[in-house]
Amino acid sequence: MSNDASAAEDSILQCEECLPPADAFAIVGNETRLHILEALWAADRPAAFSDLRRSVGMRDSAQFNYHLSKLRGQFVRKTDDGYEFRQAGKAVVRAVLAGTYNQDPELEPFPVEGECVACGSGLEAAYEDERLEIRCAECDRPHGSFAFPPGGLEDRTREEVLSAFNQRARHLACLTADGVCPECNGRVRTDLVPAESLGHREGHPISDQEVLVVHECERCNNHLVSSVGLTLLDDAEIVSFYRDHGIDLNTAPFWTLEWCIGDHYTEVLSRDPWRLRVTVPLGDEELRVTVDDDFAVRHSERRARTGDAAGTTDTNPEPADADDPLETQDA
Ligand SMILES: [Zn+2]
Ligand SMILES: [Zn+2]
Numbered sequence: 021m022s023n024d025a026s027a028a029e030d031s032i033l034q035c036e037e038c039l040p041p042a043d044a045f046a047i048v049g050n051e052t053r054l055h056i057l058e059a060l061w062a063a064d065r066p067a068a069f070s071d072l073r074r075s076v077g078m079r080d081s082a083q084f085n086y087h088l089s090k091l092r093g094q095f096v097r098k099t100d101d102g103y104e105f106r107q108a109g110k111a112v113v114r115a116v117l118a119g120t121y122n123q124d125p126e127l128e129p130f131p132v133e134g135e136c137v138a139c140g141s142g143l144e145a146a147y148e149d150e151r152l153e154i155r156c157a158e159c160d161r162p163h164g165s166f167a168f169p170p171g172g173l174e175d176r177t178r179e180e181v182l183s184a185f186n187q188r189a190r191h192l193a194c195l196t197a198d199g200v201c202p203e204c205n206g207r208v209r210t211d212l213v214p215a216e217s218l219g220h221r222e223g224h225p226i227s228d229q230e231v232l233v234v235h236e237c238e239r240c241n242n243h244l245v246s247s248v249g250l251t252l253l254d255d256a257e258i259v260s261f262y263r264d265h266g267i268d269l270n271t272a273p274f275w276t277l278e279w280c281i282g283d284h285y286t287e288v289l290s291r292d293p294w295r296l297r298v299t300v301p302l303g304d305e306e307l308r309v310t311v312d313d314d315f316a317v318r319h320s321e322r323r324a325r326t327g328d329a330a331g332t333t334d335t336n337p338e339p340a341d342a343d344d345p346l347e348t349q350d351a
Contacts, residue, residue, distance in 0.1 A: 039094050048095065048112050052076065052087045057095065057105075061113045066102035118169035125170045129157075130178055134276035136161055137284065143275065145182060147173070152185050154275040163275040164250075166192055186273050190253045196235045196244050197251040197315055206239025210251075212294045212313050218245070229283045231296070233315075249280035249298055252309065257320045258300055261307040301325060 048054060059075035060067055067075075069088070078084040092098065095109035116122070127147035134143045136156035144157040153165035166189045173181060192202050199208050213234045233251055235244040252258055253274060262269040279285035279300045289295040294313035299306050310319040 044094060044108070047090050050087065050090075052078065052084075053091055054112075054116070056088060056091060057109055057113050060096065060103060060105055060109070066099055066104040068102045072103060118171040125173055127173065131157065132182060132275070133273065134163070137163070137278050137282040145178075145185075152181075163281050164189055182273065183271075186271070190250075190270075190274055192244070193246055193250045194254045197233070201237035201240060201242050203242045204237060204240040206237045206242075208235050208237050208242075210235050210315070212248070212296075214291075231283060231286065231288060231294075247281060247283055248286050248296055248311070249277065249283075250274065251315050252298060252311070252317075253280065255309065255317055257309060257317055258307060261300060261302065261305075261322065265302050265305070267302075 048057070055076045056072060059072050062075065063071070069085075072088070073081065073084045076084065088096070088103070091109065095106055095112065096103050097106055125147070127145075129144045129146040132143050132145045132154060134154070135141070136143060136159060138161040139156060139159045141156050141158035143154055143163060146153050146155060147168070150167055150169060151165050152168040154163040155161060155165075156163070166185070168185055168188060172184055172188075176184060195202050196208050197210060199210070200206075201208050211234050213232050215229050215232050218232060218234070229247060231248065233246050233248055235242075235246070237243070253269065259269045262272070274280050279298060285299045285301070287297045287299075289297055289310065295310060295318075296312075297308055297310045299308045304325055305322055306325050308321045308323070309317045311317050
C-alpha cells in the first residue's frame, strides 16, 4: 500500500469489483498455467480436462486440476463442451505471441519505395524499440512511425512487413481519429495543434509542419501525433477519387503520398475555429477537401490541376471567399 493516499486512489492497481491486476499477473506468472493457455489456443475449441492435461504433459491429475482451477474465472471458463477461453485468457496468449514481453529483435534499416518530402532523397525503414519508422535515408525526416509488435516481423519478408505496417498504421491512425484508443479502447481526445506549440514536446516527430493532429487517450495516455492527411486516409471522397484513377488507396503505401505525410498540401483557412483545406493531387486532377476540427469533410471539389473546377460536391456550403486561405475567418 502506498503512503500517499491520493496516489493510491489514482493507481491503476486500484479496483473495486475486479481482480486486482497484481493477482491477475500472479495467476498467469506460472509456466504450467501458460502451457494450459497455450494448449487451449492450439485446440482452437473447447477442450476436455483430459485432453488439456495430455497436451500439457502433466501426469498428476490433482496437480493439473490445481493449476487449471487458478485460471478458471478470469481466464478460462468451463462449459458443457469443455474448457474455453475468456477474453483475458486470449489476451495473455496474444501478448506472448506479439512478442512484446520476451523479444527484442533488431532489423537493419533497409530501403523502401518513395521519396523524402523534404529533400527528395530515398526512404528507409528502421525498427527500434518495437516501432517501425519510415524515414529519409539522408536527412532523417520522419515519414511515419508506429508501434509494430515484434511478432509482426516473424515469417514475413521485408515486403510483407511493409505491407502489414502500412495496414496497421492506417488502422491505428483512423481508429484513433475516430475517438477509440487502439491500446485500451478508452476515449481519445483529438486536437489540431499549431506545430510551434509542440516544440517543447519530447519526440515531436515532424519538424517542418505548420499544424499537427495530436491524439491523446484519456484512459491510458496513449499518444499519437500525425499529419492532417493521415487522418483522412479512409475518407470516402478521397478513396473514391483514387478509385476513379484506378488506384486502391487502401494498399498504396501511405508514406509515398505527399499530401498525407507533410502539410505542403494543407492550407490553414482559419484557426478559430479550425478549418483546413487539403489538396490531393493525382494525375491531371486534384481533389480539394475542406475539413474542420472534428475532421469531417465539409466541402470537396475536383478540378483539373491547371484549370477550373471539374466538379463540386457540397456537404455544407463553403464561404464564397474560400480561395483566399488566410482571409477566411468566418465559419
Ligand atoms: Zn530527406
Ligand atoms: Zn488508451
